[in-house]
Amino acid sequence: MNKNHILKKIIQSVITIILVLILNYFLFRIMPGNPLQMIMRNPKATPEAIAKTKALFGLDKPWYVQFGIYIKHLLQGDLGTSFLYKKPVGAVIASRVIPTVLLVGVGEIIAVIIGTLIGIVAAWKRGQKIDVTLLSFSLITYSMPTFWLGIVFVAFFSVHLKLFPTTGMVTPGLTYTSTLAKISDIARHMFLPVLTLSLVMIGEYALIMRNSLLDVFTEDYITTAYAKGFPEKYVVRKHAVPNALLPMVTIVAINLGLVIAGAIQVETIFSWPGLGRLMYDALKNRDYPLLQGIFLIVTICVIIANLCADMLYSYLDPRVKN
Amino acid sequence: MDILKVRDLKTYFKIKAGTVKAVDGVSFTLKEGESLGLVGESGCGKTTIALSITQLLPPEGLIAGGEIYFEGTNLLKLNEEEIRAKRWKDISIIFQGAMNALNPVMRVGDQISEACVYHEGMSYDSARKRVKELFSLVEIDESRIDDYPHEFSGGMKQRAVIAMALACGPKIVIGDEPTTALDVMIQAQILQLLNRLRKEMDMSMIIITHDLSILGETCDKVAVVYAGKIVEIGEVETIYEEHTHPYTEKLVKAFPNIFGKREMTASIPGMPPNLINPPAGCRFHPRCEHATEKCRLVEPKLKLIGGEHYVACHLRGDNDE
């Protein structure tokens, strides 16, 4: 792999992170005027919180000093104190990471696998009935608001059919007899949120994979592969799909933003105890330090994920390698 | 012996605007060890002939009639699996634009060996050995076997594509514009290589090109294609020197001869016809200065006028049916 290429990508990511830090800082401090006023307007803010924030912001100093302080605190892992939970933002966020990672991870993996498969089948059978069906399915799921799909699922599967629990990650008050019982309880709670989250993403991945494959199909090396006497299946599997998958790597990474958006909605609907729900609560209660902390963490995670995707891409595509 | 016999081949494309009669009644014969050039302007249907032989037409293309005999079997009567077995093993193609004919994410060696593994059931290792032999045949260093296509220069890619076409020892190789977009010197290298390989490996060859002037060193026979039909076919010297069809004459004169007199080349007035609604009678008549009433009404048939020289023109062949 090309060292310069990777170094370049890393530097670019660092620049982006710095830009995000600046944006984050200004969004919460400069734009709406004095942040202290906003905090004071917040009925749930305690005097201690105000005092702490005041000290944290160092509002009497010029903005670049304030920014320096802000960065210093960040580097020490200090993201401020949540109004709502009266605890350090870092700790609040940390307690919510695992459920989100679980939800987003499973949802994303399912969406990528099924979406890619649908895209392959649709492109392969282009213009045929199965393509039209899959294409319509993809376009319709792609057009659905995530939260709405979630509510409809709750209303239908949980309330109407009583098949799944409506909220939470575990059944409250239940003591488990075995690890397996715990896993199965979580799985039952996870089913609908994951279904919702992956359904809205499947459509997009399917559309992208289909387009990408259709592009590849017009390439001369595909005709060559057919001329070599290989059956269609072999040509698609060995020659077309590996090429068509390349753009998918980048898209999946960029789409992490979309997944986060989906997670916020799904977690809100299903009261899933993750970062998305936390963000919704922070928003509802105007808990700015918490909101800012989540925003920052999530954004940096997405930037790092994109960097990883770039590296994976340059590993997979021999043309970038050197 | 005749290895390939194409009889009255008709290949049409159904598109929104109508049916394009890209190939409309083409017949020719390729003898064992012979090299035939198919020459004509762009859009005359020469590539479609090649794609019809191996049945690699795009979905909107369809073979509307005719027969294609390869060693006595009609390829058009074979089912999908049978025709697949013939591809590459018996008839392989060198496609136009080598840079695009190679899969960018697959090692060059693997792209060549996969055909051997698939068609001849070779083990991966023996297939690799074969690739190394092929590389030395086309003069590529065998250390480059694990390179990706983008690491090859233009000329090397073309050589690799040729090596690929030879992988299964085919009986016929079809070169579709094998040297277009290459520099003259590399063009000369490739043509020389193709000539040598054809003789060494005892293959038959079809060279498809718009460049009539490259055929002198490469082909025994030349067929001139105009608007989906062969208008003249004969030995390459005959086509260059004793052509009788007005189109062939114009085409030959369109190429300068730097070893001859410096005179301006000729152009052919008008444009090739629309193949959805080709002109009645002789398809060349709207551009032909000798056209008569008969040319406008009656379509000329390909007639033998001596040796192996056939021509489809009312003005030249006297033996009317």
Next chain:
Amino acid sequence: MENAKKAARKRKIRKFIESFKTNKMGMIGAIILGIFIFLAIFGPIIYPYDPMQFGTAKDVMAPPGPGRILGSDDMGRDVLGGLISGTRISLAVGILATIISMVVGTIIGVASGYYGGRTDAILMRFTDMFLVIPWLPLMLVLAAILGSSIWNIILVIGLTSWAGTARVVRAQALSIKERQFVERAKSIGADDRHIMVKHILPNVFPLVFANTILVSAVAILSETTLSFLGMGDPTHPSWGMMLHFAFESGAASVGAFWFLLPPGLCVVAVVLAFTFLGYAFDEILNPKLERR
């Protein structure tokens, strides 16, 4: 003379319409969108509705029946009426936000692609930042800070959704810049302004147009989501706002499908229509397929 010019342009437009007519997806999209645009303009006249007119206790979440085709909501208001008046708001927000996004994206994309070098590097870093920041959290944060007015929502959506357009336009501008007609323009002494206005923009425009329609779909989805999460403008109830109230009032747990389904289905229909149209235009106008 001018007539001949007009005739040439007319020929071109007619050709576009011809190819559009044969595009099934595009036609379906156009018809659906047409219906909703009609509703947005004339709906409130045909079917008057006052969002401040609350119903009585027995009207609350009443199922469909005579006098209320789609039942009523948590405040006893008519769902159909809310739906029709929401059409105007959802469409307006979507379209206005898209215009902002398109203008910003096109300017940044063209400048970046045409000038290249340092300008390009700086603008693209900036664009990448917007591309990579998860858009919903950013919108939520912005909306929370700016406050929930309908203009703020439009601004927030417009200012967070231009990055994709900028990328696409930049790529297109880059390729057009390399075309020989731009080189020709330079060789006859044309300046940057002339080249951008006469050559780059007209050739970027079809792509921007197709892209704009796709962005509209995203903008409408964004508005719905923002409103659902409580960031909407309560004085301008959109479809998303209706869903917000449906969720908050527990329509799901009482099985009030008449309150839950219609606004969502409307969103799906409009977004789908925009997507269809976008795809159709892309197919017709895509310069990749245009040659010969």
Next chain:
Amino acid sequence: MNNIANDIIEVKDLKVYFDMSRGFLEEILAKEKRQVKAVDGIDLNIKKGEIVSLVGESGSGKTTIGKAILHLVEKTGGNIFFKGEEIDPKNNKEMRLFRQKAQMIFQDPYQSLNPRDIIIDIISEPLEVNKLVKTEAEKRERVVRALEWAGLKPAEDYLYRYPHELSGGQRQRVAIAGALVLEPEFIVADEPVSMLDVSIRADILRLMLNQCRQKGTSYLFITHDLSLAWLISDRIATVYLGKIVEIGDARLMVGKSVHPYTKALVSVMPVPKVRKDRKMTILEGETPNPINIPSGCRFHPRCPNVMGKCRESEPELIEIEPGHFAACHLCSPHNINKKGPRS
């Protein structure tokens, strides 16, 4: 500087180098500055009414030479004189006048015409940009005249059509009309027929020839096809890796070329004739990348007649007979006087 009045273009020691690394990140990261010496010191003159051809393979720098002469790419070194005067590309007024007198015809008529403009707008663009016409009628008149020069008659039939409504040959004629509309004195034609079907090439070439004869326009004809160059030009220069290796009368360059590269090019030129006795000199390998130019004579790694001297010292372009110059150690008799290439 003698005899300059007769020269439309005179080029002295022209150099065009491109920096490979772009963007500041790459500048930091790149170990060394990589330069492509696309044009590496060429001398050339073109007289009034003369057609000079540059023949070379891809990567030889022939197109860059053409563009540099028109100031479309920045030169790294050397001088370019137009009618005896050097033009300062930073001087807008000088450049504007120069642009009106020197035009370029591009290779691909599918790309050189803006697909969104109608023909009258395309052809009148140079007039509008340079503010040379005042009224619509005047503009139309000049466009019609240019179209007729380019052989598109009746011109009125073409004015309000889009490029895609024309055939390839017609498009190239439109492109030529677009260059002729300013009545330039010098035209760089970059592979003007290589994208066209053979059946219409002759028409375009004849058009250029007639134009040159009747109006005394000078042409720099850039092509990879030696036989086309031989067909229409007065003089031919063969270019290899950014240098002119041989230049002389067109017939001489084919019949009596002396440089091994030109000789090899001539020997492999395809012709519509079967020549059983033909001996081809097929050079091995490919033109090297201009990033790594070989030492000594840049042609030595592929030269069939290479000598020890060729690896060490670079041969200069010397006159071997009146008007015929070559840069090769093989053909450098001591008695030949060293002079610039002037015919």
